[in-house]
Amino acid sequence: MTTQGLRRLSVGQRLFVLAVLAFTVGPFAPLLIQSFAFRWAWPDLMPSVWWFEQRQISPFPLAWDYVLSPTSQVLEATINTVGIGVAVMVVCLIICLPAARVLARGHFRGKRRLEFVFSLPLLVPEAAIGIALLMIFIGLGISGTYPGVIAVHLIPTVPYMLRMLTSVYQGLDAGYEDCGRVLGANEWQVLTRITLPLLLPGVLAGALFTFLVSTNLFLLTFFIGQGKIVTLPTLLFSQISGGAMGATAAGIALIASIPGLILLVLSDRLIREEAFALGIGDT
Amino acid sequence: MQNLKKMGWSAALLTALLSAGSTHAMSDDEFRNEFLAGSMAWSEVESRAQEEGTVNFYYWGGSDIINLWIDQVAKPALAERGVTLNPVRISATKDTVDVIIAEIASGKGSGEGSVDMVWVNGENFFTLKQQGALWGSFAHKLPNSANFEWDETDPRSLLNLRDFGTPTEAMEMPWSGEQYVCAVNRAHVTQSETPATFADLKAYLEQNPGKFTYVKPPHYLGNTFVQSVLYAHNPEGSGADPFQNSLEDLGVERLATLITPGFEYLKELDPLLLGGPQGNPRYPESSSELDNLFLNSEVHFNCKFGLYGVHTGLITGTYPERAEEMIFPKGNMIKNKNYLAVPLNSPNPAAALVAINYFSSVEAQASMMAQAGMPAGVDMWTLSAADQARITEAAPPHYGVTQAELDANIAPDTNASLVDVIEGTWLEVIERGSNKPIKQVVADVVAGLN
Incomplete structure (x- = not known):
């Protein structure tokens, strides 16, 4: 938004923008300060001792020195988190695209009930199914492995993706595809030239959700990964169990938000460019 | 849960009976039986540990200084002994106990689990023991068990023989000895x-x-x-x-x-x-x-198990600047130990024994006190004068009270x-x-x- 745009807003609207900013950017401010703090106690507005003041005399690496040291396992966790997130996203799309097409276009008995059943995994708490799932996964021989963790991440992500893609499919008139076929396109061309481009905003939004949910799963990741597969959430949980947050936990929390942030920016761009190129939407 | 327990038992029994052997010359079951029967030389355990190669150590990973000690001191020391220490940092030991029990219940018995060694005490040990998920009575058979008092007639052995009242039966090895100490903020009191x-x-x-x-x-x-x-x-x-x-x-x-x-x-x-x-x-x-x-x-006060809690709090910035220890409650400061245990289905039990033996050495205990602020778990009176001095010198400082005052006010657990x-x-x-x-x-x- 340009400054001119801001000036045109009424006082109430400006306050609203401020409130939105406070709620979105606000939580990051104390995290950022905490990550550079050594001792930050109430009622001090700012830390009484900073990390860089203590750094020289500390007998061990503090705050960011620890976060960036190999002991923190941050690098390994980031690679695992992003890798698993991307894999979950791809597998989820492969499962959900055909399913959504049927749910959106098909007419059959019990469709409503089926849609409801597909949403059920969202209602079950992770803690309740973790152990039972672990026992099944042990039986299958995939506990403690990457395929196991990716499979278990599909449970809470498929319902999201399915809901999102179904509604996008519903908004997509089958007439477009028929037009293509009438004009001589084969099924592959219809899929890649017509259906997917029109679905892209929905696919991207669904993919983004899937990635974000996957990168935030703790308990299922811990149980199925048996602690051997370290991700940013499992790392963070071992740091903040108990409510207090130190400098290293704050640093890891900041790093944990980076993959999601990058994807958010990327997908935002893609959606805009695609929408613009195809000439739909109101821009 | 009752069913799970039963399943655990029968699964463990079944695998014990049917165990198909492993890549080693001796199966995991044979190794366990021979070691627990005391008919195995320590050098044999060491060479088997080198064959196994790795030890997966599950422990609460919420403390930076403990994590650093594990990475910087314990890992290289075990590498010298031909064993790769793989630290798995967890947020709650109970989660790992759940994993072990679930594995055993689904038929992953001797040698087929994922956890080799776990840092436990109290309720978690009780659960593992009750579910029959522990490897066996190994602790007093390790060479460094000489650093601990095992004689029942000596009341000082209680901390090694009982974990929150549960008999340890040497199924876990003491690692660190803690005391319930209250800190006071001198800015206010x-x-x-x-x-x-x-x-x-x-x-x-x-x-x-x-x-x-x-x-x-x-x-x-x-x-x-x-x-x-x-x-x-x-x-x-x-x-x-x-x-x-x-x-x-x-x-x-x-x-x-x-x-x-x-x-x-x-x-x-x-x-x-x-x-x-x-x-x-x-x-x-x-x-x-x-x-x-x-x-x-x-x-104005903070009571927890932390003999060196004030020292640790000050060097990590989690305690107020003027924190000190205090003698409270007089004569009733509860002391206990925490332990290292090996699960029944540890895939690398020999490596776990070698690691635990290292963790209970005077060398490891002294450096862990100095660097990680963890009190020693070894019993001082069993050590030579030189080793006693080594431990005493490694101890982090106390603030406002002396070690003698702390020692004079201890009480046992319930x-x-x-x-x-x-x-x-x-x-x-x-x-x-x-x-x-x-x-x-x-x-x-x-x-x-x-």
């Missing part, structure tokens, strides 16, 4: 105001309402505070002694009589705790939450069978504010347990 007894504490809180709280039972830190209150208010005047007996030996009636004065005190203390003056006493859920209240001067009853009584009397007589509450809780 002068030397003369510092309480030494529970009556002093109450007097202080009447002057400064809301400036104390303890971790909420059934968290073991909360239970420990309650236990020390009960010891101090024991109407027979015998302190911790009767609390060493099991519920069966002590009897419900006698237990109720023993704990009534203590609970009367806790009831009187309740409105004086943090938030109490506003009518809503607040008990933190964990030790780190209490650390934070202490750092922010919301409370029998695990009583802990459940005391916990239940606390929840009824303090949490739910029941006005029933304590005797009645205790009887109800015991009836509810069976």
Whole structure:
């Protein structure tokens, strides 16, 4: 938004923008300060001792020195988190695209009930199914492995993706595809030239959700990964169990938000460019 | 759960019977039997450990300085012995206990699990032992077991033989010895105001309402505070002694009589705790939450297992600058140990034994004290003069009190069978504010347990 745009807003609207900013950017401010703090106690507005003041005399690496040291396992966790997130996203799309097409276009008995059943995994708490799932996964021989963790991440992500893609499919008139076929396109061309481009905003939004949910799963990741597969959430949980947050936990929390942030920016761009190129939407 | 237990047992038995052997010359079961029977030389264990190669060590990873010690000291030391230490940092040991039990229940028996070694004590050890998920009585067979007192006739051996009242039967090796120590913020409390007894504490809180709280039972830190209150208010005047007996030996009636004065005190203390003056006493859920209240001067004291808690808090910035230790409650500072255990289905048991033997060496204990602020678990009187000096020199500093004063005020832990009853009584009397007589509450809780 340009400054001119801001000036045109009424006082109430400006306050609203401020409130939105406070709620979105606000939580990051104390995290950022905490990550550079050594001792930050109430009622001090700012830390009484900073990390860089203590750094020289500390007998061990503090705050960011620890976060960036190999002991923190941050690098390994980031690679695992992003890798698993991307894999979950791809597998989820492969499962959900055909399913959504049927749910959106098909007419059959019990469709409503089926849609409801597909949403059920969202209602079950992770803690309740973790152990039972672990026992099944042990039986299958995939506990403690990457395929196991990716499979278990599909449970809470498929319902999201399915809901999102179904509604996008519903908004997509089958007439477009028929037009293509009438004009001589084969099924592959219809899929890649017509259906997917029109679905892209929905696919991207669904993919983004899937990635974000996957990168935030703790308990299922811990149980199925048996602690051997370290991700940013499992790392963070071992740091903040108990409510207090130190400098290293704050640093890891900041790093944990980076993959999601990058994807958010990327997908935002893609959606805009695609929408613009195809000439739909109101821009 | 009952079913799970049964499944666990039968699965363990089944695999023990049918075990198909492994890549080693000797199967995991044969190795276990021979080692536990004492018919195996330590050098054989060491060479098997090198064949196994790796040891997966599951431990609470919330402390940066402990993580650093593991990576910088323990890892290279074990690498020299031909074993790769793979530290797996967890947020709650209970989660790992669940994983081990689930593995065994789904048929992953001897040698087929994922955890080689786990840092445990109290309830988690009790669960593993009860479910038959432990490898065996190995601890007194390690070379470095010489650094510990195992003689039952010596009362000092109690900390190695009993873990919160549960007999350890050498199924876990002591690692570190802790003491329940309270820290005081000297920015608010002068030397003369510092309480030494529970009556002093109450007097202080009447002057400064809301400036104390303890971790909420059934968290073991909360239970420990309650236990020390009960010891101090024991109407027979015998302190911790009767609390060493099991519920069966002590009897419900006698237990109720023993704990009534203590609970009367806790009831009187309740409105004086943090938030109490506003009518809503607040008990933190964990030790780190209490650390934070202490750092922010919301409370003036912080009681937890942390012989070097003040030192650690000061070097990590989690304690206020003027924190010091205090001797409180006089004569009733509870001491216990925490341990390293090997699960029944450890895939690398020999490597785990070599690692545990290293962790209980004087070399490892001294460096872990100095660098990670963890008190030594070895028993000083079993060591040579040179080793004793090594441990003493490695000890981090105390603030405001001496080690001798801390040693002079210790008390033992409470029998695990009583802990459940005391916990239940606390929840009824303090949490739910029941006005029933304590005797009645205790009887109800015991009836509810069976």
